[in-house]
Amino acid sequence: MNTINLLHSRIFAVIPAAGIGSRMLLNIPKQYLKIQGHTILEHSVNFFLSHSNISKIIVVLNKKDVFFNTLPISSHPRVFSVFGGRLRIHSVLSGLLAISNADWVIVHDAVRPCLNINDLNKILSLVNTSAIGGILATPVSNTLKYSTNNSEIFSTINRNRLWNALTPQCFPLKLLTFCLKKVIDSGINITDESSAMEYCGYFPKLVQGCSSNIKVTYPEDISFVNCYLKSKFHERSSI
Numbered sequence: 001m002n003t004i005n006l007l008h009s010r011i012f013a014v015i016p017a018a019g020i021g022s023r024m025l026l027n028i029p030k031q032y033l034k035i036q037g038h039t040i041l042e043h044s045v046n047f048f049l050s051h052s053n054i055s056k057i058i059v060v061l062n063k064k065d066v067f068f069n070t071l072p073i074s075s076h077p078r079v080f081s082v083f084g085g086r087l088r089i090h091s092v093l094s095g096l097l098a099i100s101n102a103d104w105v106i107v108h109d110a111v112r113p114c115l116n117i118n119d120l121n122k123i124l125s126l127v128n129t130s131a132i133g134g135i136l137a138t139p140v141s142n143t144l145k146y147s148t149n150n151s152e153i154f155s156t157i158n159r160n161r162l163w164n165a166l167t168p169q170c171f172p173l174k175l176l177t178f179c180l181k182k183v184i185d186s187g188i189n190i191t192d193e194s195s196a197m198e199y200c201g202y203f204p205k206l207v208q209g210c211s212s213n214i215k216v217t218y219p220e221d222i223s224f225v226n227c228y229l230k231s232k233f234h235e236r237s238s239i
């Protein structure tokens with residue numbers, strides 16, 4: 001069981017898992033694809049269960065979900081579920097509103113099963129060092145092109161100081177809830193929790209993480225995740 005010395009902070013995890021995985025072109029939501037004997041969702045939830053600083057885990061489900069209750073994690077005493085909404089931010093807010101007694105919340109995509117313990121500890125350490133929180137991210141290493149029609153290059157974007165936002169994203173519960181509500185009420189569509197904090201004028205911390213922490217989005221992502229979990233399985237299972 002992993003643990004780090006955090007300032008008596010009660011931390012909940014919110015795992016948004018209410019998507020349908022349309023970009024995978026499958027007839028099953030990608031979070032329920034099985035890799036190395038467990039669903040992608042189980043890999044992600046079990047990883048947070050293995051960390052004693054995470055008090056409880058809120059899994060946010062699609063209202064039409066018929067899979068979650070068939071999984072052993074659904075009856076784990078530290079795992080709870082709520083229904084999500086049309087967009088990821090609606091689902092995350094549903095998860096936040098289900099939490100009554102926590103100081104901080106760590107939000108992690110269900111479909112990022114390759115999070116490693118060093119990165120989790122690094123982002124959790126923000127609880128001791130920041131009043132605002134922050135995100136795992138990787139510096140952009142590819143040359144970035146902008147296209148007006150997605151078939152021809154219009155221009156090259158300077159990649160200097162550009163970062164790929166990942167999850168987990170870790171913030172004070174009340175502050176994130178306030179900022180998410182504000183940005184949702186504004187009608188602006190955002191794709192991560194940090195954007196809500198930025199909308200409200202905060203500057204979340206960037207914590208450099210591993211590029212292996214990919215979000216399963218397209219069919220070709222499965223082979224990487226399978227190789228990664230196969231290679232890391234014994235390390236992760238020894239937690």
Ligand SMILES: Nc1ccn([C@@H]2O[C@H](COP(=O)(O)OP(=O)(O)OP(=O)(O)O)[C@@H](O)[C@H]2O)c(=O)n1
Pocket residue numbers: 015016017018019020021022023024031060084085086087088089091092109110111215216217
């Ligand atoms: N309304 C939504 C949409 C997404 N998610 C979750 O947010 C994470 C990242 O979203 P994404 O990769 O976009 O998943 P999907 O929306 O399922 O994928 P797609 O856009 O291809 O349909 C996933 O764990 C997904 O289940 C969610 O909880 N609620």
Ligand SMILES: C[C@](O)(CO)[C@H](O)COP(=O)(O)O
Pocket residue numbers: 088109164165166167191192193215
């Ligand atoms: C939250 C996220 O994973 C950070 O990169 C990303 O924004 C999710 O985007 P998606 O379109 O909901 O997959």
